[in-house]
Amino acid sequence: MSRAARLSMIDPKHPELPIVKQCVLLKVARSTVYYRPVPESAENLMIMRLIDEQYLRTPYYGARKFVEWLLRQGHVVNRKRVKRLMRLMGIEAIYQKPNTSKKHPENKIYPYLLRGLTIDRVNQVWCTDITYIRMPKGFLYLVVVMDWVSRKALSWRLSNTMDADFCVEAIEEALARYGRPEIFNTDQGSQFTSTDFTGVLLREGVAISMDGKGRFMDNIFIERLWRSLKYEDVFIKAYGSVAEARQGLGGWLSFYNEERLHQALGYRTPCAVFDGEAHEPVDNAAALKGCGVAHRLVRPELKRELTHVE
Helix, strand or coil: HHHHHHHHHHCCCCCCHHHHHHHHHCCCCCHHHHCCCCCCCCCHHHHHHHHHHHHCCCCCCCCHHHHHHHHHCCCCHHHHHHHHHHHHHEEEEEEECCCCCCCCCCCCCCCCCCCCCCCCCCCCCEEEEEEEEEEECCEEEEEEEEEEECCCEEEEECCCCCCCHHHHHHHHHHHHCCCCCCCCEECCCHHHHHHHHHHHHCCCCCEEEEECCHHHHHHHHHHEEEEEHHHHHHHHCCCCCCCHHHHHHHHHHHHHCCCCCEEHHHCCCHHHHHCCCCCCEEEEEHHHHHCCHHCCCHHEEEEEHHHHCC
16 A cells, blocks of 8 residues: 555544554654645746756756856856756756666666567557646646557656655556556656555566666657647646646646647557557657757767667
């Protein structure tokens, strides 16, 4: 049972069991029952909005470059502040860098399984990622589970924290609705390396694949989804509440699946491809050519490897 589910079982007005005893029985820290997140200031939310928009144009900007860029926009901030806000948003500069971090013993890192693999059928490979959704008085995190070949968004969840619970809920829904894939690909984020998340995949017999540290191109199709979602929906509508965001994002994802035509899919919709409409093989290489600045970041000799197309 997830931590969120256990917390929901605590009854502060229980006539016999005090909160301390309930926390012991449910194995949750008492502090989590009373914790109320402190909202970010209006100025920080405005800076996060600026970073969010600029990051889609220049995903290779790190904290130093964002400090300089923000200074040119008239906002004086230091590097420590920008790093904290980027960490809250779940974004980092995209570039190849050595992996020198030490992982928690419980968070196993699985090898990347897609290199050189021909991916040509639905439910062969699924992938997932998390993106930041700005709000006027805070921010939310959106996770989507996607089928690699059809680009269909199989399930999604919104959360106001970056714990693993909402990611687990999303993958469990996708598995319940569509069966199981052969391979599931993620990045090395703590949500996806957690035993709660990987345990679901191992229980279903799904092979787990994880991107190399900093290799954004390994999960490029869901990165394309974020770009479309933000420019076509989030930046335009500027959601004012969680309920409004949930309804609006759900509407856009339904449109994306059922109506939005994809050039890389031969101008078919993700649902049409996922449901087996006759079509030519999906051209993953052509899809990568349209991904703008992200495509230009890849050295020519790596492009063939990262497109997974012979």
